[in-house]
Amino acid sequence: MANQMTELLKGTLEGIVLSLLAERPAYGYEITAQLREQGFTDLVEGTVYAVLVRIEQRGFVDVERVTSEKGPPRKVYSLNARGRAQLDEFWTAWSFLADRINQLHKGKESS
């Protein structure tokens, strides 16, 4: 079960992170903490970090380095125009998938 959840989450995590960043800019740990509060308790910081690296490399976010009292500066990520377009595409794909899967689920229940 945990494994299936991990696999499903993998495909959607980028969209989830983009949608969180659409609300407000954040740094890695904040995003992980937010997702954990929302019930993704198994999610580790490294996984979110890898998603952030990916969306940065693909140009979906702007990055600002904010100095912190201790250690290296924190990178604060904010969604840019390309990221917003990507997020729109994600929601379109998600709505389609969710709709189809719900149909399958309903079909099973009524038979």
Add this chain to the structure above:
Amino acid sequence: MSNWIEVLTGSLEQKRQYREYKARLKALPEPYASAAKAIDRYVMYYGGLTDGDTMVRLLTDHIELWERAATDATPLREIVGDDPVDFAETFIRAYSGTQWIDKERARLVKAIDDAERETLR
């Protein structure tokens, strides 16, 4: 293992950045130093990056991740998860620089295209 060192010989600036990266790697406290070195090794084998700029970018992000983790005392498993291989590979794949495998990918795509054209003829 030496292939990608040669990639870096192109630029003195990259060499300097690489030396700095190695020094930062050494300076990490345990258990972060061991973990970072293990991932560093895997990156060299799996990454197959042939582009020095991309490699430097990847390594800089990598060392920053561990320096941050060491400062925050983030548990090791919080970074690499249950599956360190998956973590390392996901991380590397984010960098779309030229990889040795890219040539083979292009070759495969072309071979299938050509084969398809043969049957259409």
